[in-house]
Amino acid sequence: MSQLLIIGGGITGLAAAWEAVQFPRVEVTLIDAQPRLGGKILGSEIAIADEQPLMIDEGADAFLARVPDAVQLCKELGLEGEFTHPAVGRAQVFLGGELRFLPTDTVLGVPLDFESLAASGLISAAAVERASSEVDVDWPAPTGDVSIGEFLTERYGRELVEHVVAPLIGGINAGNVDRLSLQAVTPQLFAAARGGGSLTLALRKQQQQSPTDPTDPVFTALLGGTSVLVDALHDALEARGVQILTGSEAVSCSQSDQGKILTELSTGTISSDEVLICTPAAKAAHLLRSISPNTARQLEQISYSSVALLTFVFNKESIPGELLASGFLIPRTAQLLMTAASVGSTKWAHWDDGKHVVLRVSAGHSGDLRGAELTDEELILGLQADLQTTLGITDPAVATRVSRWPDGFAQYEVGHLQLIESIEQSLNKDCPQILLAGSSYRGLGIPACIEQGRSAAAKLVDS
Numbered sequence: 001m002s003q004l005l006i007i008g009g010g011i012t013g014l015a016a017a018w019e020a021v022q023f024p025r026v027e028v029t030l031i032d033a034q035p036r037l038g039g040k041i042l043g044s045e046i047a048i049a050d051e052q053p054l055m056i057d058e059g060a061d062a063f064l065a066r067v068p069d070a071v072q073l074c075k076e077l078g079l080e081g082e083f084t085h086p087a088v089g090r091a092q093v094f095l096g097g098e099l100r101f102l103p104t105d106t107v108l109g110v111p112l113d114f115e116s117l118a119a120s121g122l123i124s125a126a127a128v129e130r131a132s133s134e135v136d137v138d139w140p141a142p143t144g145d146v147s148i149g150e151f152l153t154e155r156y157g158r159e160l161v162e163h164v165v166a167p168l169i170g171g172i173n174a175g176n177v178d179r180l181s182l183q184a185v186t187p188q189l190f191a192a193a194r195g196g197g198s199l200t201l202a203l204r205k206q207q208q209q210s211p212t213d214p215t216d217p218v219f220t221a222l223l224g225g226t227s228v229l230v231d232a233l234h235d236a237l238e239a240r241g242v243q244i245l246t247g248s249e250a251v252s253c254s255q256s257d258q259g260k261i262l263t264e265l266s267t268g269t270i271s272s273d274e275v276l277i278c279t280p281a282a283k284a285a286h287l288l289r290s291i292s293p294n295t296a297r298q299l300e301q302i303s304y305s306s307v308a309l310l311t312f313v314f315n316k317e318s319i320p321g322e323l324l325a326s327g328f329l330i331p332r333t334a335q336l337l338m339t340a341a342s343v344g345s346t347k348w349a350h351w352d353d354g355k356h357v358v359l360r361v362s363a364g365h366s367g368d369l370r371g372a373e374l375t376d377e378e379l380i381l382g383l384q385a386d387l388q389t390t391l392g393i394t395d396p397a398v399a400t401r402v403s404r405w406p407d408g409f410a411q412y413e414v415g416h417l418q419l420i421e422s423i424e425q426s427l428n429k430d431c432p433q434i435l436l437a438g439s440s441y442r443g444l445g446i447p448a449c450i451e452q453g454r455s456a457a458a459k460l461v462d463s
């Protein structure tokens, strides 16, 4: 029997434990510093006076359906009956005092069709002309990693980057496209650019070669909220004999004379054959400081953005006009506190009780600390003012909730994947029985976290 300790019970650690129990002769212990499992996946009810409370996610509300790992894991846990998809898919950008739809024919904001880009009104006619000249140039393939902002500005001009690409990609990552890595954050753009020539033409060719069914949903959610997946994993793991310790913080890892890993916890010490660390990189650095100082130093180079996500519930009558999009994004040039708003009750039919509008509004990104530093009251007032600017809402909300995600988003800056490779090599040299997985490393979406957790667990228990 070999013993595997998994540190961190977010979706990465939970998926890792699920993978490990598929193997015979492995004893799995999963610990988390918090009193609950799930990490950045959390759902809770929001109370509305004299009405049924609404169950609304405080963090992730969906996962990509076209990347198979999350859908597959849900199926293994028998959760297909919980699947639902957005009722409305298209998003808008707030620009020049108006909400305008993003063009449909783009890959992460990179235009495939310049007519629909022009029709969106998101960039000027001169900027459309500048962007459309990208297809006429024989661009060299990138020789290494580069920032998304620099790469796309050179090809399509700054206006497209500021009004379309940055709100979209910067919004998903709470980051700055002038620092984020083309290779790590947008691997499909990097892969398309690798052949040289026009990126637009390469992406069009990719789409022709492997067309996606436009009726296939891009996102899947769970009717009871994303935390249904966490609860199902918790139950399934306990049923398979995994020892789950919450409220138990790992403090450091060391090696015993017998070749075991000793993990010191706030609640005692655990000895195991292998350890999988599924915490954010900064916490992993702390754990590895004595066993692999070089790994710890490199882990500390990964930076984070903090965000606040506020849920506002309004009476339907308080909303002037129709809400047609699933949400809207705010370019940095608009200088609002709000970075994005998701119109939950338009996007998800199960959040629409017929009487209320649910808005999930974000603040804070790399370079803007207000999401972390403002008080709850300041955030509510500031974002309500932004809702007046963007949607014309002047009535007060009937319910408000503030969810804070300090260091919520790892920033994959230029050279990120090279840094991760170096971290993995350094740890493998010092202590091959310890692996790292999770949102700080190779993808921060839920499917990418599940994939990382499962493959790291399989690698450890199969070795």
Ligand SMILES: Cc1cc2nc3c(=O)[nH]c(=O)nc-3n(C[C@H](O)[C@H](O)[C@H](O)COP(=O)(O)OP(=O)(O)OC[C@H]3O[C@@H](n4cnc5c(N)ncnc54)[C@H](O)[C@@H]3O)c2cc1C
Pocket (backbone or CB within 6 Å): 007, 008, 009, 010, 011, 012, 013, 031, 032, 033, 034, 037, 038, 039, 040, 041, 058, 059, 060, 061, 062, 063, 064, 248, 249, 250, 251, 278, 279, 280, 283, 307, 309, 405, 408, 409, 437, 438, 439, 440, 444, 445, 446, 447, 449
């Ligand atoms: C506001 C927000 C919205 C998001 N929306 C989406 C979305 O819609 N779709 C999507 O796919 N992704 C979304 N994401 C991203 C996704 O939710 C996260 O990247 C993912 O859940 C991270 O999982 P993880 O297990 O790697 O890390 P975490 O969830 O951070 O889990 C790490 C765990 O480690 C524990 N831990 C830390 N230190 C220690 C220690 N020393 N000892 C023991 N335990 C420790 C923590 O308590 C935590 O539970 C969103 C993220 C945020 C913040």
